[in-house]
Amino acid sequence: MSEKVKKRTLISDIAAHLEVSIATVSLVLNGKAKQSRISDAVAERVLAYVKEVGYKPNHLAKSLRTGKTHVIGLVVEDIANPFFATVAALIERQAFERGYRIIYCSTNNDTARAQELISMFQERHVDGYIVVPAADIEQQLTEILREHTPTVLFDRYLPGLPTNYVVVDGAQGIYDATSHLLEQGFSNIAFVTTDSAQTQMQDRLAGYQRAVQEHQLPQTVKHVAVSKDREAVLADLMAFIDEHRQCDALIFSTNYLSIYGLEAISRLGLRIPDDLAVISYDDHDLFRLYTPAITVIAQPVESIAKNVIDILLAELTQCASPAPRALQQVVLPPTLVVRQSSVRRAAAQGKKVRKQEAAG
Amino acid sequence: MSEKVKKRTLISDIAAHLEVSIATVSLVLNGKAKQSRISDAVAERVLAYVKEVGYKPNHLAKSLRTGKTHVIGLVVEDIANPFFATVAALIERQAFERGYRIIYCSTNNDTARAQELISMFQERHVDGYIVVPAADIEQQLTEILREHTPTVLFDRYLPGLPTNYVVVDGAQGIYDATSHLLEQGFSNIAFVTTDSAQTQMQDRLAGYQRAVQEHQLPQTVKHVAVSKDREAVLADLMAFIDEHRQCDALIFSTNYLSIYGLEAISRLGLRIPDDLAVISYDDHDLFRLYTPAITVIAQPVESIAKNVIDILLAELTQCASPAPRALQQVVLPPTLVVRQSSVRRAAAQGKKVRKQEAAG
DNA sequence: TGCGCCGGCCTAATCGTTTTAGGAACTTTA
DNA sequence: TAAAGTTCCTAAAACGATTAGGCCGGCGCA
Numbered sequence: 001m002s003e004k005v006k007k008r009t010l011i012s013d014i015a016a017h018l019e020v021s022i023a024t025v026s027l028v029l030n031g032k033a034k035q036s037r038i039s040d041a042v043a044e045r046v047l048a049y050v051k052e053v054g055y056k057p058n059h060l061a062k063s064l065r066t067g068k069t070h071v072i073g074l075v076v077e078d079i080a081n082p083f084f085a086t087v088a089a090l091i092e093r094q095a096f097e098r099g100y101r102i103i104y105c106s107t108n109n110d111t112a113r114a115q116e117l118i119s120m121f122q123e124r125h126v127d128g129y130i131v132v133p134a135a136d137i138e139q140q141l142t143e144i145l146r147e148h149t150p151t152v153l154f155d156r157y158l159p160g161l162p163t164n165y166v167v168v169d170g171a172q173g174i175y176d177a178t179s180h181l182l183e184q185g186f187s188n189i190a191f192v193t194t195d196s197a198q199t200q201m202q203d204r205l206a207g208y209q210r211a212v213q214e215h216q217l218p219q220t221v222k223h224v225a226v227s228k229d230r231e232a233v234l235a236d237l238m239a240f241i242d243e244h245r246q247c248d249a250l251i252f253s254t255n256y257l258s259i260y261g262l263e264a265i266s267r268l269g270l271r272i273p274d275d276l277a278v279i280s281y282d283d284h285d286l287f288r289l290y291t292p293a294i295t296v297i298a299q300p301v302e303s304i305a306k307n308v309i310d311i312l313l314a315e316l317t318q319c320a321s322p323a324p325r326a327l328q329q330v331v332l333p334p335t336l337v338v339r340q341s342s343v344r345r346a347a348a349q350g351k352k353v354r355k356q357e358a359a360g
Numbered sequence: 361m362s363e364k365v366k367k368r369t370l371i372s373d374i375a376a377h378l379e380v381s382i383a384t385v386s387l388v389l390n391g392k393a394k395q396s397r398i399s400d401a402v403a404e405r406v407l408a409y410v411k412e413v414g415y416k417p418n419h420l421a422k423s424l425r426t427g428k429t430h431v432i433g434l435v436v437e438d439i440a441n442p443f444f445a446t447v448a449a450l451i452e453r454q455a456f457e458r459g460y461r462i463i464y465c466s467t468n469n470d471t472a473r474a475q476e477l478i479s480m481f482q483e484r485h486v487d488g489y490i491v492v493p494a495a496d497i498e499q500q501l502t503e504i505l506r507e508h509t510p511t512v513l514f515d516r517y518l519p520g521l522p523t524n525y526v527v528v529d530g531a532q533g534i535y536d537a538t539s540h541l542l543e544q545g546f547s548n549i550a551f552v553t554t555d556s557a558q559t560q561m562q563d564r565l566a567g568y569q570r571a572v573q574e575h576q577l578p579q580t581v582k583h584v585a586v587s588k589d590r591e592a593v594l595a596d597l598m599a600f601i602d603e604h605r606q607c608d609a610l611i612f613s614t615n616y617l618s619i620y621g622l623e624a625i626s627r628l629g630l631r632i633p634d635d636l637a638v639i640s641y642d643d644h645d646l647f648r649l650y651t652p653a654i655t656v657i658a659q660p661v662e663s664i665a666k667n668v669i670d671i672l673l674a675e676l677t678q679c680a681s682p683a684p685r686a687l688q689q690v691v692l693p694p695t696l697v698v699r700q701s702s703v704r705r706a707a708a709q710g711k712k713v714r715k716q717e718a719a720g
Numbered sequence: 721t722g723c724g725c726c727g728g729c730c731t732a733a734t735c736g737t738t739t740t741a742g743g744a745a746c747t748t749t750a
Numbered sequence: 751t752a753a754a755g756t757t758c759c760t761a762a763a764a765c766g767a768t769t770a771g772g773c774c775g776g777c778g779c780a
Contacts, residue, residue, distance in 0.1 A: 286646045422737055
């Protein structure tokens with residue numbers, strides 16, 4: 001008489017209670033009543049009873065049998081980064097509405113971890129992948145592709161790998177940002193990026209280079225080695241900024257670099273934009289709220305999410321066709337959002353002020 | 361002769377190749393070789409071959425058979441909120457090391473969504489739950505508890521529900537913050553919180569009330585109705601601040617409220633801390649970097665994560681004992697991190713300055 | 721009356737594992 | 751030499767669903 005552990009209802013319980021076969025119940029539940037010529041009367045009884053007892057099929061058994069899990073594996077660089085968090089949230093919502101679930105993981109751009117995660121997703125039999133590829137995971141991805149599991153990359157791609165991808169035209173974004181700074185009268189613009197060799201970073205660098213070359217201006221590029229050691233990164237950046245007093249503007253290639261940059265600039269006691277104009281690639285709460293507000297190259301997050309999920313779901317649902325589908329490779333335009341950090345103030349001549357300080 | 365889809369290796373393939381039974385392979389792989397008296401010779405051959413072909417068991421089949429998925433469902437309010445993101449990341453790491461995987465979802469404090477998610481986790485047969493409970497989900501949780509699925513709540517709990525939980529002593533945190541402001545000479549302190557009736561918010565409010573009552577000071581509480589409409593929230597906050605010019609300090613009950621608050625204060629052209637001191641519950645990148653840096657009541661994220669996962673794993677692994685385990689209900693202390701936003705500057709008398717401005 | 725057809729439902733195989741109950745071969749004991 | 755142990759491994763029943771194929775009875779038609 002002790003309190004019983006409530007057993008989960010099984011399809012067999014339903015069948016037994018209604019005195020029909022398990023198959024009948026299953027067919028009704030999967031909407032195959034009509035094509036299997038189950039009478040409406042029986043179908044209705046089944047549905048009514050299922051609803052009454054709140055039966056939920058066991059997804060494990062279902063997936064084992066059908067080979068479909070309706071789960072998509074999402075591998076991003078860092079889910080705590082607002083850019084990835086936002087895109088992930090948008091993707092999740094759309095996938096949910098279409099009956100797919102998302103499981104996410106962060107690689108922190110660590111190749112080994114990325115491999116581990118993809119391997120874990122394989123074990124869990126995800127139906128498809130959305131991946132922000134870390135460096136050197138071509139092999140793992142090749143394996144996935146060989147299994148014909150639908151896959152979409154975003155933010156960056158791996159040259160030479162025949163995959164779908166959705167990326168942003170970072171070269172154009174940075175080119176526009178640089179041009180904007182030049183129009184504002186800044187003439188010595190440095191570009192701060194990471195030491196990554198990945199496509200998105202190379203593109204952004206290329207955009208900077210094209211812009212300064214076109215105007216025959218000096219080119220100053222800083223490659224920051226990102227490490228766990230906050231202070232080391234800050235020290236590195238501060239040294240760079242301090243050693244390049246001739247620069248009057250800085251473009252950061254990604255949001256977390258900009259955050260380091262703002263802290264470095266603040267510690268050096270420099271003022272934005274009077275001493276140094278600043279533009280960041282990627283938007284962020286902080287940039288909107290910072291004083292002064294930071295000009296950014298915003299990525300079209302909604303559009304990225306929509307394209308990614310559309311491409312993936314198209315592949316997932318048209319799995320019937322055995323013919324290899326055409327690759328979808330989408331490049332979206334970013335938007336320059338001009339705020340105070342890159343706009344010359346009427347009153348102060350930033351450069352002059354800074355040189356005085358340096359001299360003092 | 362066309363390129364073949366590489367079939368996954370099965371345990372039966374291994375068995376066939378080694379000319380042993382499937383059972384033998386399975387026993388060896390599950391470390392039951394010794395207790396099943398499999399000879400070392402066979403065990404080694406199995407392991408060697410498994411490694412060679414890179415066999416990975418099908419988790420779906422395994423889980424179906426054993427009833428264990430080694431997956432923990434994590435339901436938080438908003439995974440994009442740095443507090444939850446950090447705790448989630450810490451929990452994930454620890455769980456991973458102990459062989460468990462985490463799947464997360466955000467409720468956005470929406471009861472219906474929370475129910476949907478828990479229901480989805482039930483379908484997926486998670487082994488345990490970690491939940492930041494939205495309001496009114498007692499019933500769902502009761503159902504989980506009746507199934508004896510190990511569960512730990514955190515950040516807040518549901519009074520009356522006999523569950524494990526890990527929370528932070530928000531009352532003490534806010535009390536300390538209020539006291540600190542009083543010591544700094546601020547005497548008219550308002551408390552800005554949400555309209556939530558949940559325990560964590562009520563606790564924080566209680567801490568404020570105790571502090572002001574002890575000093576027989578006026579009590580000013582603003583309940584912000586958080587909505588999707590950014591501008592509406594901002595307008596509401598700006599109106600409140602504007603109508604309470606006598607206040608010289610503001611305490612915000614949670615990080616995203618503070619972010620709204622900073623924007624409101626900035627739009628009103630008020631200066632921190634001269635016109636208005638500010639303290640936020642919860643730390644955030646933004647608060648460290650803001651000018652001036654914002655004083656916060658920091659929650660012990662590592663400790664929260666460690667307690668949560670330890671309690672959960674203890675229940676998950678000692679499932680053998682049928683006796684109901686004692687409930688673990690942990691309350692951790694927060695830390696006041698004093699920064700410039702709550703410290704009177706020697707030079708300026710904030711209150712005076714502000715009154716002048718208001719008069720002008 | 722016999723045949724085919726069709727509507728209505730069920731039987732049973734299957735997905736890839738785990739795990740219990742035992743069985744064959746060999747060794748020891750009496 | 752038969753009984754009793756050991757040692758090493760296997761057969762087969764689960765787990766909970768899906769789904770191809772089949773069976774049966776009734777109806778229309780010649």
